[in-house]
Amino acid sequence: MQYAIVDIETTGSYAAASGITEISIQVLDAEGIVVDRFESLVNPVQQIPSYIQALTGISNAMVADAPLFEAIAEQVYKLLQDKIFVAHSVNFDYSFVKSQLAYCGYELHTNKLCTVRLSRKIIPGHASYSLGKLCEALDIPHVNKHRAGGDTDATVALFQLLLLKDADGHIAKSLKRTSKEQVLPPNVPKTDFDQLPYTPGVYYFHDEKGKIVYVGKAKNIRYRVSSHFSNNSTTRQRQNFMRHIHHISFEECGTELMAAVKESTEIKRLWPRFNSAQKRREELYGIISYEDQNGYLRLGIEKMSRGMLLLNSYHHLEGAKASLRQLVHDFDLCPRLCFIGAALVDEKMHRVLCKGACEKKEPAESYNQRALEAIRHLKNLPSFAIIDKGVQQDERSCILVWKGSFYGMGFISEELQLEQPEQFRDFVTPYKENSTITNMLFAYAKRYPSKIIQFNHIV
Structure with a gap:
């Protein structure tokens, strides 16, 4: 068995859009003796940002005449193949x-072996596991910092120390096929991963201060989290994961649907740094009713504000308009009294639908009867519960939709027999609704009717 200790300097933080400016490789035998070495500047075929030039001391002029990576690729490959790839924060x-x-x-x-992760296990208790701080604490010489050669020399000395002090065999354990040490981010304790269940739920990635920076859902939490770190993606997001994730937590949800609902609410609540989907502010619109000065009941659409009483709410203006147009057609309401303009209903259609209320030809009493029927219809939105398996064997999961909107979810004991619709609300935790969840639940209810308990006559 041989180890290849590697360090590189780059033009940026993620491989998909950055280049290597310097590489150093030292090959160690099983006893930790250096048997081969290679070091070279590399022309990255792109400009080196000024702040990186200041950090590393490698300038554009220094690499202008250096070989392209393709010129040294064969030599690098021969040095690395069949070796254990070792580096400080190895995934980078x-x-x-x-x-x-x-x-x-x-x-x-x-x-792969990560000397950050190995150091945390073999020589625990240090305040920092950055290469510079660790070398200072262990009296390891570290010259030419932030240069590939100097950092490789320091990493070699650190790894030799780890080989010497590894009484519990952590290096051998990390190389086992079943170990996740090779793929986990350098700052994530393996105990965080080991506690992840093989069940549906949501998982959270936390930064160094404990703040949640990513929320995900999963049919199988352990498999899904593992997939984040097992792929070979070179994107910015993956590299940021590796640098910023320090802890993983989770919440079991019973079903994949509950996990999807929980994920959506958590993204809206926490606004995590690395989530991109579902991060948008939603405007609520609603249908309102009032009696005008001539005694006619009017319907209209307003953007929702605090304290406003709505007959029904919608996450998109077009949804509110479509619902109002449908009421006009179904209950023979006057388009003008419902503020539906000529662009949506032509004059011929207006004459068909309107019985003269807008011109006071139809009495308010008869028109208002139809308007009240439309309002009652609008208020009579579906209420139902989605019942499925729970986290524990003696419980069922419940997702509650109340009057057309997501109300909340929770778990109900198998021993309880709920008969009244209102009883279900006592056993679920209310959540804030959004359009993603509502659309998801109605689609699910249509697809799996056997899991639905419909409630009628909810007032």
Whole structure:
């Protein structure tokens, strides 16, 4: 068994859009003796940002005449193949080298070891596990910091120390096929991953301060979290995951549908940094009614504001307009008294629908009877519960839709026999509704009618 200790300097933080400016490799045998080494500047074929030049000391002029990576790719590949790829925060270096080699036609597939993760296990108790701080605490010489050669020298000395102190065999355990040590981000304790269940639910990625930076849903939490770190993606999001994730937590949800609902509410509530989907503000619109100065009941659409009483609410203006147009057609209401303009109902259709209320030819009493029927119809929106398996064997999950809107969800004991619709509300936790959830639940109810309990005559 041989180890390849690797360090690189780059033009940016993620491999998909950045280049390597310097690479250093030292090959160690099983006892930790250096048997081969390679080091070279690399022309990244792109400008090096000024702040990186200041950090590393590598300027555009220094790499102008350096070899392209493709010129050294074969040599790099031969040094790395059949070796254990070792680096401090290994997934960063590995993603760049693997990506660059793949571009040159070489597929790198090696086991990996992260000296950050190994150090946390073999020499615990240090305030910081950055390479510089760790070397300072352990009296390891670290010269030429932020240069590939200097950082590789320091990492070699650190790894040699880890080999010497690994009385519990953490290095061997990390190399086992079933171990997740090779793929987990450097700052995530393996105990966080080990506690993840094989059940539906939501999972949370936390940063160093404990703040939630990503929320996801899963049919199988452990498999889904593992997939985040097991793929070879070189995108910015993956690299940011690796750098910023320090802890993983989760909540079991009983069913995949509950997990999807919980994810949506959590994204809206927490606004996590690395979630992009569903992060938009929603405006609520509603249909209102009032009696005008001539005694006619009018219907209209307003944007929802605090304290406003609505007959029904909609997450999109077009949905409110479509519902109002349907009421006009179904109950022979006057389009003008419902503020539906000529662009939506032509004059011929207006004459068909309107019985003269807008011109006071139809008495308010007869018109208002139809308007009240329309209002009652609008208020009589479907209420139902989606009943499925729970987290525990002696319970059922319940997702409640009340008067056309998502109300909440929770778990009900198998021993309880609920008979009245209102009883279901006592056993679920209310959640804030959004259009994603409502559309999801109505689609699910249509697809799986056997799991639905319909409620009638909800007032």
